[in-house]
Amino acid sequence: MVMDHVTTLECTICGAEYDPDQVIYTCPEHEGVAGILEVMYDYDVIDENFDADLDGDIRSQWKYEAFLPVDDDAEPVTLNEGGTDLFDAPNLSEALGVETLVKDDGRNPTGCFKDRASSVAVTKAKHAGRDIITCASTGNAAASLSGYAARGGLDCRIFVPGAAPEGKLAQPLVYGADVLAVDGTYDEAYDLSVEVTEEYGWYNRNAAINPFQVEGKRTVGHELAEQSVVRGEVPDWVVFSMGDGCTIAGAWKGFREFYELGYVEDTPKMLGVQAEGASAIHDAFHEHDDTDDLADTIADSIAVGRPRNTLKACRALEESGGTSVLVSDEEILEAEKLLGSTEGIYSEPAGAAPVAGVETALAEGIVAPDETVVVTSTGFGLKDTESAKQATDDVHRIPPRLEAVQELFGTSSE
Numbered sequence: 244m245v246m247d248h249v250t251t252l253e254c255t256i257c258g259a260e261y262d263p264d265q266v267i268y269t270c271p272e273h274e275g276v277a278g279i280l281e282v283m284y285d286y287d288v289i290d291e292n293f294d295a296d297l298d299g300d301i302r303s304q305w306k307y308e309a310f311l312p313v314d315d316d317a318e319p320v321t322l323n324e325g326g327t328d329l330f331d332a333p334n335l336s337e338a339l340g341v342e343t344l345v346k347d348d349g350r351n352p353t354g355c356f357k358d359r360a361s362s363v364a365v366t367k368a369k370h371a372g373r374d375i376i377t378c379a380s381t382g383n384a385a386a387s388l389s390g391y392a393a394r395g396g397l398d399c400r401i402f403v404p405g406a407a408p409e410g411k412l413a414q415p416l417v418y419g420a421d422v423l424a425v426d427g428t429y430d431e432a433y434d435l436s437v438e439v440t441e442e443y444g445w446y447n448r449n450a451a452i453n454p455f456q457v458e459g460k461r462t463v464g465h466e467l468a469e470q471s472v473v474r475g476e477v478p479d480w481v482v483f484s485m486g487d488g489c490t491i492a493g494a495w496k497g498f499r500e501f502y503e504l505g506y507v508e509d510t511p512k513m514l515g516v517q518a519e520g521a522s523a524i525h526d527a528f529h530e531h532d533d534t535d536d537l538a539d540t541i542a543d544s545i546a547v548g549r550p551r552n553t554l555k556a557c558r559a560l561e562e563s564g565g566t567s568v569l570v571s572d573e574e575i576l577e578a579e580k581l582l583g584s585t586e587g588i589y590s591e592p593a594g595a596a597p598v599a600g601v602e603t604a605l606a607e608g609i610v611a612p613d614e615t616v617v618v619t620s621t622g623f624g625l626k627d628t629e630s631a632k633q634a635t636d637d638v639h640r641i642p643p644r645l646e647a648v649q650e651l652f653g654t655s656s657e
Contacts, residue, residue: 245315248288252280252454255554263312266371268440268452276437276551280454282312290504297506299473301326304359304462310500312458313366320365320395322352325462329470329617334585339601342615344478346467347588349623353414355544356463356490356621357387360450363459364388365395368446374398377440378448379433381486381543382411383622385422388448389415400445402432408543408627429538430549451487451551460490464497467617468507477509479614480604482597484621485515485524485567486545488556494619495559511617513565514609515556516600518542518572523550525567528557541572541630544593544622566609570599576634578602579624589624589631 251260254270256278261267263282270278293309304325305311313319327348336343351358361384368376375398378388385401392399399420403412404427415422425432433449440447450456471477481498483491491513501507517525518540525531538548550556560567570578572592579595582588597618604610624631641647648654 246312248285248292248309249312250283250285253283255279255281266373266446268447268454276452279452279552279554281555282454282458284310286500286504297469297472299470301466301469304362304459304466307462307465310458310465310497311363311462312455313363314370317366317370319362320369320391321362322358322390322394324351324358324362325466327351327466329467329474330586330588332586335582335598338581338585339598339605341601341605341610341612343601344615344617345582345586345588346463346617346619348463349588349590349594349620353387353390354623354626355383355387356460356619357384357450358391359462360456360459360489361387361391361448363455364446364448364453365391365397367455368397368448369395371446373444373446375400375443375445376448377401377436377445379403379429379436380407381429381546382407382626383544384448384450385420386411386414386418386626389418389420392420393418400439402436404429404432406543408629410628411626428548429546430536450489457489457493457496457552457555460493461497461500463619464494464499465501467494468498468501472507476615477507478511478617480514480565480610480616481511482514482516482600482616482618484542484545484593484596484600485517485550485556486521486547486593487550488524488552490621491515492552492555492559495563499562510563513559513563514597514600514604514616515560515565515567516596517567517569518545518575518596519569520572521546521548522569523548524553524556525569527553528560528567540575541633542575542592542596543627544591545596568600568603568607568609570596570603574599574602576630579631580634582620583624588620590620591622591624591627592630594620594622594624
């Protein structure tokens with residue numbers, strides 16, 4: 244195996260280092276899964292190997308293979324994830340009162356941002372000779388991993404909380420995964436997935452502990468940096484919803500890498516958005532001491548009571564000069580409808596939460612009206628149609644007569 248550009252896995256707490264060629268999830272010097280590992284790189288090697296043009300032509304995230312922690316002889320397991328568009332959003336900009344762009348990662352192959360990590364996970368699992376891959380999920384990671392496991396020819400076993408949306412569970416079943424609905428919370432499903440990993444040796448894709456998963460997610464930062472080069476302007480803010488904290492941490496790492504290598508001239512501030520009912524990272528960043536381990540929000544994809552990557556997420560907010568805000572479930576649903584009705588982009592609640600976050604940040608004076616923001620939609624709306632129904636008006640039911648249309652809209656033939 245050759246992975247010359249990866250130097251070590253470093254514990255984010257104590258700095259202990261581990262061989263990146265071994266299958267290891269967290270630093271054993273710390274209880275439970277607290278010892279989250281960071282993948283460290285030799286950027287001189289990466290810079291030498293990365294020869295792609297930063298021209299905006301991004302067919303998939305594997306354009307940045309030189310940055311990804313895979314062996315030179317590992318054939319990527321891919322469905323052409325990544326390469327998602329960065330849309331101008333003039334109607335949404337007018338509604339919000341600030342220039343807004345949308346990075347629509349709901350257009351990934353299984354309909355969510357997590358495909359970036361799943362592609363790397365299955366590639367790593369196959370190269371490590373593992374036949375079974377697992378994770379815990381509120382729905383999106385389950386669907387994503389199941390699709391990529393099918394593509395890679397691996398057995399997939401998924402642990403989900405009992406309250407996971409039915410629409411999200413249909414996908415992994417179609418992909419042939421074994422879906423185990425745990426009678427409990429996401430955190431309980433998560434703990435069980437870690438236990439079976441230790442007991443049976445299955446490869447664990449959980450992005451919060453598998454150090455290589457954040458690395459797949461950081462390709463969105465690479466893409467945003469490249470798209471900024473093409474546009475000729477780095478946005479002032481990039482906005483993500485936060486659950487376990489992996490996504491915003493990865494996005495910042497990717498953008499920062501391009502800046503430090505001189506590929507882009509500046510970096511954005513990161514704005515993290517959490518639901519009021521699942522606010523652990525926000526509370527940690529702002530040093531609140533009233534954090535509740537229970538998560539209660541309609542945005543199931545970020546319904547995490549005990550985030551495992553709080554440290555990395557807070558570091559991304561701090562290093563970028565950014566911050567975090569909280570939004571209510573009602574504001575998330577309103578944002579879902581606003582994004583759809585202004586720009587034709589259908590997001591699940593967690594994907595629309597960044598729009599609500601921008602509204603809050605504007606109201607609190609965090610974001611200025613003369614700045615530019617990028618909101619990242621992380622999941623396609625068809626994954627949670629029940630929530631969408633709560634965000635919208637009901638269907639108009641009418642008899643098959645012209646008069647009924649006239650009565651509804653006040654139209655006439657005159």
